[in-house]
Every structure is written in C-alpha cells, then in structure tokens.
Amino acid sequence: MTPALLILILFAASGGWLLHAGQRRWTAAQTDLADRIDRLLPQTQCGRCSLGGCRPYAEALARNEADINQCPPGGEVTMRALANLLAREPKPIDPRYGVADAPRTVAWIDEERCIGCAKCILACPVDAIVGAPRFMHTVLVDECNGCELCIPPCPVDCIVMQPLPKPAQRAEPERL
Secondary structure (H helix, E strand, O other), X not given: OHHHHHHHHHHHHHHHHHHHHHXXXXXXXXXXXXXXXXXXXXXXXXXXXXXXXXXXXXXXXHOOOOOOOOOOOOHHHHHHXXXXXXXXXXXXXXXXXXXOOOOOEEEEEOOOOOOOOOHHHHHOOOOOEEOOOOXXXXXXXXXXXXXXXXXXXXXXXXXXXXXXXXXXXXXXXXXX
C-alpha cells in the first residue's frame, strides 16, 4: 500500500509542477503580446474603449476579451495594425466607443466660472490641467488628449471641448 501511495503522490506532484510551469509560460506569452499591443495604441489613456486606458485594453486584447475596433483615438490605422498583429479581420471602429478620426479637441476652462475645486485635475489621465485648490485652473493645450474625462467631475460646468488651436504663424521679419 505504501508504494502505491508514494507513486500517487509522485504523479500528483509532477502534474502540479507541469501545470504551474505551463501557466507561467502562458502568462509570459500573454504579457509579451500585451506589450506589443500596447506599443501600437495611441497612449491617450482616455478610457473610451471602456477598459480604463491603453494598457488594460492591450491586456484584454491579449486575452481575447476585447475587439480590435474599440479605440477611436487610434482610428483605422491602429485598428489595422491590431488586426495584422492578432491575425484578425479588420473592421470599422465601433461607434459605441466614439467617432474615429474626429477632429482633435482640447479642454478649455472658463476662468470666470472656475471655482478651483481641483476635481478636473484629479480626473485628467495625462496631467494636462494645472492649478491649485481655490484658484483658477488652466489646460496645457500641448498635453491635453481631448479625452473629456475632466468634464463630468466639474461641479460648475466650466469646462468645454474646443477644436485644437492652429499653431501660431511666425511673422516674416521685415527686410530693409
């Protein structure tokens, strides 16, 4: 009876070790794939994909729990790159997640109405809003990704989205 018990324990231990090794290899392969997917994404961290940001979306794609057409900021270019990497058929961006290739907008804070609550600062995923509590806040246009995550927490509705301003044109120097 003892030799049979020892053989059973040996089989159970080796089976457990094989399962553990296989899981580690599978997890490493998923992490590598998630890294490659994440490099293709626009890194706006807007959460429009409904997954909270680019890395969670990449991980969901690696686990085959999300579709390749959930990233409006990346548009068709990103969707096609994801389709190519994951060997899936390209498909249009799903309108439930937003409009793809829409004109870029940035947040603008109405200085007259801002009460300095700082809720917008906490909501901004890219630190594009600067200010201090009880003082007016402003948006760093070059940093704003247009995700609109700062709008819902604003208690006085002083934030609106506006088209991205065109770069200032340099005036030609006068010639003598």
